Amino acid sequence: MRPRNGAIDQKARSFIEAARRDQIVQAAVEILSELGYAKTSFARIAEHAGISAGLISYHFDNKSDLFQQVVADINALMDGWLTEHIGDADTYREALRRLIEGFVLFCDSHRAHVLALGQLLAGVGGQENGELVRSQREQSVGQIEQMLREGQEHGEFRDFSPRFMAVTLLGSLEAIPGELFARPGTDVAAYAKELSMTYDLAVRRSRLRRITRG
Amino acid sequence: MRPRNGAIDQKARSFIEAARRDQIVQAAVEILSELGYAKTSFARIAEHAGISAGLISYHFDNKSDLFQQVVADINALMDGWLTEHIGDADTYREALRRLIEGFVLFCDSHRAHVLALGQLLAGVGGQENGELVRSQREQSVGQIEQMLREGQEHGEFRDFSPRFMAVTLLGSLEAIPGELFARPGTDVAAYAKELSMTYDLAVRRSRLRRITRG
DNA sequence: ACCTGAACACCGTTCAAGT
DNA sequence: ACCTGAACACCGTTCAAGT
Numbered sequence: 363m364r365p366r367n368g369a370i371d372q373k374a375r376s377f378i379e380a381a382r383r384d385q386i387v388q389a390a391v392e393i394l395s396e397l398g399y400a401k402t403s404f405a406r407i408a409e410h411a412g413i414s415a416g417l418i419s420y421h422f423d424n425k426s427d428l429f430q431q432v433v434a435d436i437n438a439l440m441d442g443w444l445t446e447h448i449g450d451a452d453t454y455r456e457a458l459r460r461l462i463e464g465f466v467l468f469c470d471s472h473r474a475h476v477l478a479l480g481q482l483l484a485g486v487g488g489q490e491n492g493e494l495v496r497s498q499r500e501q502s503v504g505q506i507e508q509m510l511r512e513g514q515e516h517g518e519f520r521d522f523s524p525r526f527m528a529v530t531l532l533g534s535l536e537a538i539p540g541e542l543f544a545r546p547g548t549d550v551a552a553y554a555k556e557l558s559m560t561y562d563l564a565v566r567r568s569r570l571r572r573i574t575r576g
Numbered sequence: 577m578r579p580r581n582g583a584i585d586q587k588a589r590s591f592i593e594a595a596r597r598d599q600i601v602q603a604a605v606e607i608l609s610e611l612g613y614a615k616t617s618f619a620r621i622a623e624h625a626g627i628s629a630g631l632i633s634y635h636f637d638n639k640s641d642l643f644q645q646v647v648a649d650i651n652a653l654m655d656g657w658l659t660e661h662i663g664d665a666d667t668y669r670e671a672l673r674r675l676i677e678g679f680v681l682f683c684d685s686h687r688a689h690v691l692a693l694g695q696l697l698a699g700v701g702g703q704e705n706g707e708l709v710r711s712q713r714e715q716s717v718g719q720i721e722q723m724l725r726e727g728q729e730h731g732e733f734r735d736f737s738p739r740f741m742a743v744t745l746l747g748s749l750e751a752i753p754g755e756l757f758a759r760p761g762t763d764v765a766a767y768a769k770e771l772s773m774t775y776d777l778a779v780r781r782s783r784l785r786r787i788t789r790g
Numbered sequence: 791a792c793c794t795g796a797a798c799a800c801c802g803t804t805c806a807a808g809t
Numbered sequence: 810a811c812c813t814g815a816a817c818a819c820c821g822t823t824c825a826a827g828t
Contacts, residue, residue, distance in 0.1 A: 530771060556737055564775070
């Protein structure tokens with residue numbers, strides 16, 4: 363029958379199927395970033411990719427399935443970028459700095475991807491629509507949360523709710539694509555420095571209580 | 577002391593037209609918050625309001641016009657709430673604290689409104705779609721930016737780009753509705769305290785340099 | 791297996807027609 | 810002025826039919 367399409371678990375796909383899915387996702391990213399969510403349709407994606415609209419439905423269960431794959435692919439790209447950027451930081455404080463500055467640089471150098479992602483992350487109200495999108499976001503929160511918690515356990519960060527701080531930081535990060543779009547001339551390096559410094563001030567132990575170190 | 581909230585250019589409207597528009601906006605808020613953006617259609621809004629779908633098009637130029645009115649109305653509601661909550665704060669530091677905690681409380685006590693807003697703020701990529709939505713956001717950024725700049729001029733805050741910090745803070749604030757939706761049992765009062773403390777740490781002058789204080 | 795194009799139900803918008 | 814319901818072009822999805 364038809365290929366099983368569940369977005370997340372990588373089912374074994376034929377060479378041509380994998381290629382088609384990549385092609386469609388790529389076209390979706392470009393249309394989303396150029397025309398925005400409202401004007402993004404299967405017809406336009408298909409036209410841009412030089413295929414029929416029906417073929418998209420053949421390779422993806424539905425619109426939501428396609429968009430979830432888009433989000434997953436961009437997240438994977440970003441994850442690789444950030445992992446490489448964080449590298450072997452000696453301290454959690456340094457890792458946090460690199461995470462933040464790395465994210466800003468990623469936004470700057472992948473504007474189309476990050477704009478498309480912004481179009482899709484949207485809200486969290488729709489129940490069935492963004493099920494997997496929400497779980498992707500939950501994963502991002504979880505990764506940041508864990509880094510913050512470990513930093514606390516190593517005595518580098520002050521006492522705060524890691525969950526709360528992860529949500530707060532992620533909010534600040536997700537505001538960046540919109541800002542770069544609204545003000546394309548933004549000094550990205552300066553923005554990155556300001557953001558990492560701001561969160562360094564927000565999470566560090568107070569001077570008075572910082573006794574032990576290293 | 578607060579900037580005027582230009583709540584959309586109020587065209588002279590008849591009593592019945594104003595009532596209909598309010599009714600339609602109200603229905604849109606409920607459908608958006610309950611079903612999410614994807615499932616929100618004129619047909620469903622009209623059914624929920626007990627009118628024909630054509631009547632919505634009669635009172636609003638188009639879908640975008642309706643949604644912009646929804647955003648404007650919710651923003652006006654929030655603006656009133658925050659203005660009252662900030663009140664006559666003695667210092668900018670205190671005003672910032674009240675702004676942040678007031679916003680968290682607003683999100684908690686107006687979940688439907690704030691969820692609907694989250695569905696609409698979405699991305700910034702679509703060119704014609706969210707024109708006024710973007711300008712509303714720009715206005716929010718501008719108001720926060722001005723408060724931060726004045727706080728700097730009064731020597732209460734450290735040296736940072738007010739524009740950058742406003743965008744960063746607004747990002748953290750806009751992450752709240754999603755978090756309250758994802759974790760309805762969140763301790764809202766504690767969240768508010770953590771957030772205001774976090775930004776207090778982020779913007780205050782360093783202990784060493786804080787000499788004068790009026 | 792892979793892909794197209796027609797068919798279907800639904801969408802936002804328009805508009806002739808009613809009050 | 811206010812409102813309806815039919816008509817229109819477009820949407821996502823399905824599916825018979827082609828390779």
